[in-house]
Amino acid sequence: MKTTESTPAGTVPQHSGGPVRKENGSAGETREKKEGRALNVFSHGMLVLWAFMVVMPLLWAVMTSFKDDNAIFSSPWSLPDKLHFDNWARAWTDANMSDYFLNTILVVGGSLIGTLVLGSMAAYVLARFDFPGNRFIYFLFIGGMSFPIMLALVPLFYVVNNMGLLNTIHGLILVYIAYSLPFTVFFLTAFFRTLPTSVAEAAFVDGASHTRTFFQIMLPMAKPGLISVGIFNFLGQWNQYMLPTVLNTDPDKRVLTQGLVQLAASQGYKGDWSGLFAGLVMAMLPVLAAYIVFQRQVVAGLTAGALK
Numbered sequence: 052m053k054t055t056e057s058t059p060a061g062t063v064p065q066h067s068g069g070p071v072r073k074e075n076g077s078a079g080e081t082r083e084k085k086e087g088r089a090l091n092v093f094s095h096g097m098l099v100l101w102a103f104m105v106v107m108p109l110l111w112a113v114m115t116s117f118k119d120d121n122a123i124f125s126s127p128w129s130l131p132d133k134l135h136f137d138n139w140a141r142a143w144t145d146a147n148m149s150d151y152f153l154n155t156i157l158v159v160g161g162s163l164i165g166t167l168v169l170g171s172m173a174a175y176v177l178a179r180f181d182f183p184g185n186r187f188i189y190f191l192f193i194g195g196m197s198f199p200i201m202l203a204l205v206p207l208f209y210v211v212n213n214m215g216l217l218n219t220i221h222g223l224i225l226v227y228i229a230y231s232l233p234f235t236v237f238f239l240t241a242f243f244r245t246l247p248t249s250v251a252e253a254a255f256v257d258g259a260s261h262t263r264t265f266f267q268i269m270l271p272m273a274k275p276g277l278i279s280v281g282i283f284n285f286l287g288q289w290n291q292y293m294l295p296t297v298l299n300t301d302p303d304k305r306v307l308t309q310g311l312v313q314l315a316a317s318q319g320y321k322g323d324w325s326g327l328f329a330g331l332v333m334a335m336l337p338v339l340a341a342y343i344v345f346q347r348q349v350v351a352g353l354t355a356g357a358l359k
Contacts, residue, residue, distance in 0.1 A: 109335070116328040123324050135325065142330040146318065150303070151310030152333075157220055158295075158306055159288045162227035166284055167277055169228065170235030175265055177236070178243035179251070189240065195233030204297050211298055218301040226294055231284045238283075242276035243269070282345050289338055307334050 115123055116138055118131045142148050177189050207226065208217075216222025246269065254264045270277075292308040299305065305313070311334055318327040 109339075112328055112335070113332050116325065116332045118325055120322060120324050123328075138325040138329040139333070141323070142314070142326045142333065146310070146314045146326060146330055148307075148310060148314070148330050148333055151305055151307045154220065154304055155289065155307040158223050158227065159285065161221070161224040162231065162288055163281060163284055165224065165228040166231045166235050167281055170232055170280070171239055171270060171273065171277065172265070173232070174236045174239035175243050175269060178240045179248075189236075192233045192236040196237060200230065200293065204293070208297055218299055218304060220304060223295060223299055223306075226298060227288050227291070230291075230294065231288065235280050235284065238280045239273065239276055242273055246272050278345055282341060285341055286338060 111128075114130065115127070117134045117136075119135055119138075122129070122131060173192075177185060211217050211222055211226065214222070216225065250268055250272070251264050254268050259268070290308065291306075292312075295306045295309055299309070311330060314327060314330045318324065318330075
């Protein structure tokens with residue numbers, strides 16, 4: 052005799068779980084999409100706000116550099132009635148911005164080349180060769196990154212003075228190189244470790260020396276990393292103010308940051324605000340141009356140095 056199972060009163064019959072799971076999954080996916088859209092709106096809004104805060108002062112400075120002094124105070128947010136290029140000519144000649152530019156190019160160019168050459172050689176040795184004291188030297192460079200430059204100003208002044216390099220272009224170049232080497236070695240050591248060793252081993256088998264292997268094979272392969280660390284060093288050395296203020300007190304050998312401070316003081320007393328803004332934009336343009344031109348290389352170098 053067959054018995055039929057009856058559903059107790061007050062209970063709901065059980066159905067197949069397929070449709071129910073599908074409905075729950077759809078609801079979860081919808082909720083995740085809404086949360087993702089809200090997060091994207093918030094993040095994009097913050098990026099737009101940050102871009103506005105950064106770009107607007109730069110655009111305002113460029114716009115103000117083409118105004119006359121009366122328009123700067125009477126209508127600071129309006130466009131210039133005409134382009135006053137005489138502001139730039141006055142800042143370039145009367146305020147000696149041309150001399151400051153030349154000194155800065157000499158110092159930054161020499162220090163940048165020296166930093167990349169010495170830093171890449173040291174990083175290659177630390178990354179590719181095992182020898183006693185390898186890690187100790189590597190951590191010494193890392194410790195140099197954390198050492199406050201403020202604590203070294205007084206002893207550095209006496210060291211440079213005793214060597215006869217005070218108020219000289221080449222003395223400032225050597226100090227800039229020493230200042231930039233820790234970060235350069237740290238960055239390039241990690242980059243050289245990601246490069247394949249098979250290429251260098253093939254060069255050794257063909258009879259190439261260590262010097263030739265480094266300069267003709269490994270260094271070209273490290274071009275993205277060199278460009279990235281070169282841009283960072285260029286930005287830091289171009290905007291350096293503390294070191295030249297302490298070690299370079301000769302008015303004829305001032306760099307651009309010292310010249311801008313002098314320009315702000317002199318033009319402020321004269322009331323030549325248009326010339327001051329023109330000089331400010333002159334100092335700002337090379338940094339912006341370097342970043343815009345090498346932006347892709349900087350990102351590629353950082354990505355290549357982080358991934359194996």
